[in-house]
Amino acid sequence: MRVSASAPGRVNLIGEHTDYNAGFVLPFALPYRTTVHAVRSLRQKWTVTSDWAPGQSTSFGKPESAAGSATWVDYVRGVVWALQDAGHEVPGADLHISSDVPVGSGLSSSAALECAVLTALIELSDLDIPVTDRPALAQRAENAFVGVPCGIMDQAASVLSEAGHALLLDCRTLETEHIPFDGTILVIDTRAPHRLVDGEYALRRTTCEAAARELLVPALRDADLSDVDRLTDPVMRRRARHVVTENARVLETVALLAAGKVHEIGPLMTDSHTSLKNDFEVTVPELDVAVAAALEAGAYGARMTGGGFGGCVIALVEPRDVAFVTESVEAAFARSKFTPPRSFVAAPSAGAHLEK
Incomplete structure (x- = not known):
């Protein structure tokens, strides 16, 4: 079984450092995306390759704990871990990643990676996980596995955004509203x-x-x-x-x-x-x-x-x-x-x- 999934980076129109204070944010998704091509494997192992490291691959078995190095592969491992920790069966897979989201620019390239991998693995595993529950899984991968204490804004924007709209997110209730924006x-x-x-x-x-x-x-x-x-x-x-x-x-x-x-x-x-x-x-x-x-x-x-x-x-x-x-x-x-x-x-x- 093969699937492909993509997820965008984001900018935040307004509402900075309010997400981890249970406040309000207003991001929107960028046209730049991270794409994951996933092929189901017969082994309980995940192999990751990418366009930015041609000829190199990283393989890992069932993730047990954070590596502590916070490399980009740890975000992939973190998504597998978060799904398994939530009680979901995730088959092994070969994952190839490409992206045009600028890295290191504050545009949430990490959330785009997490959410693209998450979307692909949910489909590959035939899991019934509501879209509204997915940002929290991606955030848990980053918080509890990678060790970055981010709020939920980046993952919510990457998963839930609609074209032509900013996303009003109440970071306490996780209620959302799509706000038309044509500026x-x-x-x-x-x-x-x-x-x-x-x-x-x-x-x-x-x-x-x-x-x-x-x-x-x-x-x-x-x-x-x-x-x-x-x-x-x-x-x-x-x-x-x-x-x-x-x-x-x-x-x-x-x-x-x-x-x-x-x-x-x-x-x-x-x-x-x-x-x-x-x-x-x-x-x-x-x-x-x-x-x-x-x-x-x-x-x-x-x-x-x-x-x-x-x-x-x-x-x-x-x-x-x-x-x-x-x-x-x-x-x-x-x-x-x-x-x-x-x-x-x-x-x-x-x-x-x-x-x-």
Whole structure:
């Protein structure tokens, strides 16, 4: 039996570092995808090959525990483990992987890989797993097996997105709503190397969890600004203020989009970036320069997207201004002696599915 499945990367329109605080996020799927071609094997073994490592293969038996190395193959092993840990029978398979999702850019290449493998293995195993349950399985692979403490946004966007829509996700209830979005989003890959991202990301999460405990609320989603003011530690107060205000920005963005006021979400995007820079402290100079240059060139709004410490900026622009904004950001990077950025326009695309 042979199957092919693909899953997209994502950008987050707004709602950063709110997912692991039981809050709201508004991502959409990219047109860039990871594809898995899977052939069922007679042995209880999985062999993985890829386009980016031609001639090389990795094989493994039943995954028992995380390897601890967090290589890309560990994400594949993690999906097999998560399915088996949930009580599902997964046959051995030969898996070949190809992808055009940019790696290391904060566009969720790892979630695309997990969700493509998951979609293929569910079909190959003839498993009856509702689509709405699949993001949690992929997240468990990344959290419990690979050891990355991500929230569920990336996997939900990769699995559940619809073309032409952003995905409003309540990260507590996992309820979703597809929000029509026809704005022009310019994605600017700053190509900034991720700096201290693993330890710093985990630290942001533990700080937010500590703030919720001090406030005696289940999560920062349940706090308001008057609660934040009661926090005694200034760093904890800044982190919590970002989460509280970011959740409000997500809901306001959804309301504006529902009213057809696409361009009016721009200031909320920019406010989000300012909060991520000053309160959550996850930007780097390349991200800040890209946002400033895009705004100066006429973007309605701009912000970093993803976990931060490198990666991408998104800018809401007029279609006619794409080239000018792109050139303005490139010129600003040249003046700052940064590595030249890469830019592309992204339209909301479909989530994971089987390929014909």
